[in-house]
Structures are given as structure tokens and as C-alpha cells.
Amino acid sequence: MRIGIVGGTGDIGEGMALRLSSTHEVIVGSREAEKAIASCTACEEMLSERGLECSLLGVGNQAAVDAADVVVLALPFKHVAGTLQSLCGFEDKIVITPVNPIERSTYFYYAPPPEGSAAMLVKKLLPESATVCAAFNNIAAKKWKILDEVLDYSVAVCCDDESAKRQVMDLVNGISELKAYDAGPLAAASMVESVTPLLLNVGRLNKLRDAGVRFV
Amino acid sequence: MRIGIVGGTGDIGEGMALRLSSTHEVIVGSREAEKAIASCTACEEMLSERGLECSLLGVGNQAAVDAADVVVLALPFKHVAGTLQSLCGFEDKIVITPVNPIERSTYFYYAPPPEGSAAMLVKKLLPESATVCAAFNNIAAKKWKILDEVLDYSVAVCCDDESAKRQVMDLVNGISELKAYDAGPLAAASMVESVTPLLLNVGRLNKLRDAGVRFV
Numbered sequence: 001m002r003i004g005i006v007g008g009t010g011d012i013g014e015g016m017a018l019r020l021s022s023t024h025e026v027i028v029g030s031r032e033a034e035k036a037i038a039s040c041t042a043c044e045e046m047l048s049e050r051g052l053e054c055s056l057l058g059v060g061n062q063a064a065v066d067a068a069d070v071v072v073l074a075l076p077f078k079h080v081a082g083t084l085q086s087l088c089g090f091e092d093k094i095v096i097t098p099v100n101p102i103e104r105s106t107y108f109y110y111a112p113p114p115e116g117s118a119a120m121l122v123k124k125l126l127p128e129s130a131t132v133c134a135a136f137n138n139i140a141a142k143k144w145k146i147l148d149e150v151l152d153y154s155v156a157v158c159c160d161d162e163s164a165k166r167q168v169m170d171l172v173n174g175i176s177e178l179k180a181y182d183a184g185p186l187a188a189a190s191m192v193e194s195v196t197p198l199l200l201n202v203g204r205l206n207k208l209r210d211a212g213v214r215f216v
Numbered sequence: 217m218r219i220g221i222v223g224g225t226g227d228i229g230e231g232m233a234l235r236l237s238s239t240h241e242v243i244v245g246s247r248e249a250e251k252a253i254a255s256c257t258a259c260e261e262m263l264s265e266r267g268l269e270c271s272l273l274g275v276g277n278q279a280a281v282d283a284a285d286v287v288v289l290a291l292p293f294k295h296v297a298g299t300l301q302s303l304c305g306f307e308d309k310i311v312i313t314p315v316n317p318i319e320r321s322t323y324f325y326y327a328p329p330p331e332g333s334a335a336m337l338v339k340k341l342l343p344e345s346a347t348v349c350a351a352f353n354n355i356a357a358k359k360w361k362i363l364d365e366v367l368d369y370s371v372a373v374c375c376d377d378e379s380a381k382r383q384v385m386d387l388v389n390g391i392s393e394l395k396a397y398d399a400g401p402l403a404a405a406s407m408v409e410s411v412t413p414l415l416l417n418v419g420r421l422n423k424l425r426d427a428g429v430r431f432v
Contacts, residue, residue, distance in 0.1 A: 106401070107400040107401060107404050109406075153432065154418075156418060181418045181421070181422050182417075182418070183421070184324075184417040188323050188325060188414070190410075191410050191411070191413055191414040194406075194407050195414070197407055198411070199431065201398075202370075202372060202397045202398070202431050205397070205399070205400060206397050206398055211431050212431070212432050213430070213431060214430045215424060215429060216368070216427070216430050
């Protein structure tokens with residue numbers, strides 16, 4: 001599977017590149033291709049120190065979309081609309097959104113756009129033949145990058161296409177100890193996204209660093 | 217602690233009475249006092265079979281409020297407003313809401329009232345000196361009643377008063393293997409309530425019966 005990561009030099013993007021590139025072809029995209037290339041070099045060094053081979057390519061965001069079967073939008077919510085409007089070529093691709101619209105006052109809270117969730121906004125901004133899938137929403141960014149951290153979490157996956165959902169669930173289940181759960185159609189993603197600000201509050205108030213979630 | 221359960225003959229109410237009455241005085245309220253009395257008799261039998269002593273009293277909902285220090289609203293969301301409007305005497309009490317506003321189409325979804333959450337609606341309907349606390353929202357009703365089931369879940373607790381929050385967290389931590397987590401002010405309860413329809417979807421779509429949640 002060729003996985004393109006838009007925003008691939010942020011915490012989550014870099015962590016996903018690290019964890020996916022030994023088993024998949026990963027194309028890391030960035031607004032500046034140089035940053036993506038540097039990030040890939042750093043990833044390759046980290047992986048080769050562990051004796052792991054990997055397939056990594058650093059490019060611009062558009063080239064990452066073009067080369068991929070599956071595109072991951074590893075972007076902060078505030079950059080989603082602008083970035084998607086600057087890109088094209090999503091037709092017939094699976095697009096994964098781990099994006100959570102969160103704001104902060106004295107606590108973190110869920111602040112979805114009028115579409116109901118980041119996932120539904122992404123769907124609105126992409127061509128109809130793209131299949132949007134919400135996944136990886138509730139994993140703390142910092143956990144991704146530390147390869148020694150076992151990711152032993154539940155991952156809720158929302159998508160309107162059963163075949164695409166299954167492919168993404170298989171992708172999830174191949175990473176560390178993650179376990180994918182079907183969480184319904186894309187419209188149900190708001191309930192998945194809103195777990196993240198809850199986890200940020202729980203983490204901060206109970207000294208549970210980078211809290212995650214498990215369904216039991 | 218004297219705990220009054222409004223709606224104490226439903227699944228959650230009866231289960232909480234079972235699990236709390238060996239360590240606390242529990243006053244089970246119902247619209248019909250006879251139902252509450254019958255429910256208490258059944259609970260007493262179940263507990264005495266296990267050699268457990270308990271303190272249980274079946275009364276009407278108003279008497280349950282009057283006698284309690286802590287009132288639990290074990291009600292379906294659709295009955296919350298009507299029931300609270302028919303009762304009085306909540307002044308200076310701690311009121312726990314495990315209520316989740318949920319609707320169902322092809323999937324379960326979070327359907328909060330205009331106040332933002334069931335918890336904020338409860339707060340609006342009660343006198344200012346009552347301290348509302350959201351807790352126990354994400355535990356499946358059926359799990360409560362089966363005493364052989366270990367309740368090994370995380371319980372997010374939201375409240376604007378730190379002392380009341382601590383009392384409720386202590387109450388939570390005294391039940392089976394439940395573990396209480398401070399999840400912020402009452403306004404943050406929407407993120408806790410919305411975990412429940414997510415769990416209903418995850419449970420139904422992945423054959424995970426009566427799914428619960430753990431923060432890790």
C-alpha cells in the first residue's frame with residue numbers, strides 16, 4: 001500500500017512515517033519538499049539503527065497525494081481547509097483524517113465546524129469519488145514518534161464505504177498493538193474526535209501523560 | 217453517605233443500589249413507592265445470599281431526594297426535565313447525573329439539548345445551591361446489575377465544585393474496580409456523555425457486548 005502523508009513533517013506525520021515505512025511505501029509530503037526530505041533522512045537513520053529497512057520518500061504535499069493510494073491528512077484542524085483547497089488529485093483515493101477540532105479555555109473542548117466534525121468538513125472539501133475515513137484520532141502525537149512506546153490503544157474507524165473501512169482497519173491493526181474498531185459511518189466521527197479533548201483534560205488533571213483510550 | 221436514587225428501579229438504579237448499599241445508606245426512589253419497595257426486597261435477597269448486609273429503603277422519588285445527601289438521577293434523558301420539574305428539595309445537595317442524551321438512526325449518535333449536555337440541562341433545572349456532577353455515564357446499564365461482573369472501567373467525573381467532585385470520585389472508587397478521573401468542569405460533560413453512543417456503536421459493530429472504556 002502506498003501511503004502519502006500530507007503534513008508529514010509534524011509530530012503525528014513523522015511518527016506515522018516511522019511506524020509505517022517498514023511495511024508500506026510511505027511518501028512524506030510537506031509544504032516545503034526540503035523539510036520532507038530532511039525528515040525522511042532522519043527517519044531512515046532512526047530505523048536503520050534498529051536494523052529496519054524502510055521505504056520513504058520526501059516530497060511536496062501535492063506529490064504525496066499524487067503518488068499515494070491512501071492519503072493521511074496529518075494536519076492541525078486550522079490548516080485543513082486551506083491545505084485541501086490548495087491540493088487536487090484526491091479522486092478515487094482513500095483519505096484518512098486523524099484531525100480533531102479542539103479549542104481551549106480553562107479546559108479543552110470539542111469545537112467542530114458547522115459540518116459537524118472535521119471528518120465531514122474533509123468530505124465536503126474533497127471530490128465525491130474520494131473515500132474519507134476517520135482513524136487514529138485519539139492517539140497522542142508524542143506517542144507516535146517514540147518507537148519504544150508500544151501503542152496499545154483502541155482505534156475507532158468511521159467510514160461510509162465498507163471496503164475502504166476494512167483496508168484502513170487492517171492498516172491500523174498492523175501498527176504496534178493498535179486495535180481497530182468499526183465505529184460506524186463517517187457522520188459518527190464527531191463522537192470519535194470529541195474523545196480527544198476529553199483525553200487532554202483527563203491527562204492534564206490526573207497526571208496521565210499522553211492519555212489514550214481502550215474499549216473493553 | 218446517604219445516597220438517594222431517583223428512578224432507582226431502572227437497570228442502572230437497581231444496579232447502583234445493589235453495589236452501593238453494603239457500604240452506604242441507599243434510598244431507592246420511584247414514581248411508585250411500591251415498585252421501589254419491591255426492588256429493595258429483591259436487592260436485599262440477592263445480597264443476603266452472598267452474606268452481605270445492606271442498608272436499603274424503598275420510597276417515592278421525592279422522599280429519596282429529601283432523605284439523601286447525594287442524589288443520583290438514574291433516568292433516561294427523555295424523563296429528566298419532567299421528573300426534575302415534579303420534585304423539589306435539591307438545595308445544598310450533590311446531584312449526580314449519569315444521563316446521556318442519545319438518539320438512533322442507522323447508528324447511535326449524541327443528541328444534546330440546547331444547554332450543551334444533559335448535565336448542563338440538569339444544572340439549569342436545579343436550584344443554584346445544588347452541586348451537579350456528571351459521573352457513571354459510560355457504564356452499560358446491564359453491567360451494573362450483574363454482581364459477578366467486575367466493573368473495571370474508567371469513570372470521567374465533571375463538576376464545578378472541587379470538594380463535591382472529590383466526594384463523588386471517592387464514591388466511584390469504592391465500587392468494584394471502577395477508577396475515577398477528574399474530567400474538568402461540568403461544561404466538559406458533553407465530551408463524557410458523547411462517549412456512550414460511540415460505545416454503543418463500537419459494541420454493536422464489533423460484537424463487544426456492553427462495551428466500556430478505559431483511559432490508559
